[in-house]
Amino acid sequence: MVAVLSFLAPNVTESYLLSMPIEQGLIVAAIPVIFTSFGFHGSIPAIVNYLDGDTSSLRKAVIVGSTIPLVIYIFWQIVTLGVVSQDALIENGGLSALIGQLSQTVHKSNLSSIVGVFADLALLTSFLGVSLGLFEFLGDTIKGKSEKPNRLLAAVITFTPPLGFALFYPQGFIMALGYAAIALA
Secondary structure (H helix, E strand, O other), X not given: OXXXXXXXXXXXXXXXXXXXXXXXXXXXXXXXXXXXXXXXXXXXXXXXXXOOOOHHHHXXXXXXXXXXXXXXXXXXXXXXXXXXXXXXXXXXXXXXXXXXXXXXXXXXXXXXXXXXXXXXXXXXXXHHHHHHHHHHHHHHHHOOOOOOOOHHHHHHHXXXXXXXXHHHOHHHHHHHHHHHHHHHO
C-alpha cells in the first residue's frame, strides 16, 4: 500500500478532487461500502477473549484498529480520486479499469500487479476478521450445555456458505456487501 500511494501521491491533481460529482448522490451510494469497511464489531467478542477481558487493551485495540484503516482509507480515496479524472472513472467502471487508469497515469506497468496483491490481501484480511467473529459466535451458540464448543461444526457452518456463494455466484460479492451493510446499519 505504501508503494502504491508513493507512486500515486505526486500525481494528484487538485481539479480532479474539486470536480467530484457530489450532487449526484454518489456519496449515498457509497454508504454500504463504508459501513462494511468498518464493520468490525462482529469480531469484538473474539478480541475480548484474546485480550482476556482487559478493557484498557480492548479500548486501545478498537481505537488504533479503527483509526489506522480510516486514515489509510481516506488517503487512498484522496489519492485515487485525485489521480484519475471523474470522466475516466465514469466511462470505465470497475476495479480493473481503475487500476489501468492509475497505471497509465503514473507510467508504472507493475502498479496493477502491486494493487492486485494489495486488493487480494485486503479481501483476505477482511474475510479472516469477519469469519473469526462469526466462528467464535457460532462456537458459543452451538456449544449448548457442554463446556467445549464443537469447533469442527462451527467451522463448517462458518465457511461452507461463503465458499458455495463464491463458487456458484462469483460476481455476487458487491451485491452481498450491500446486504451486509443493511444488516450492519
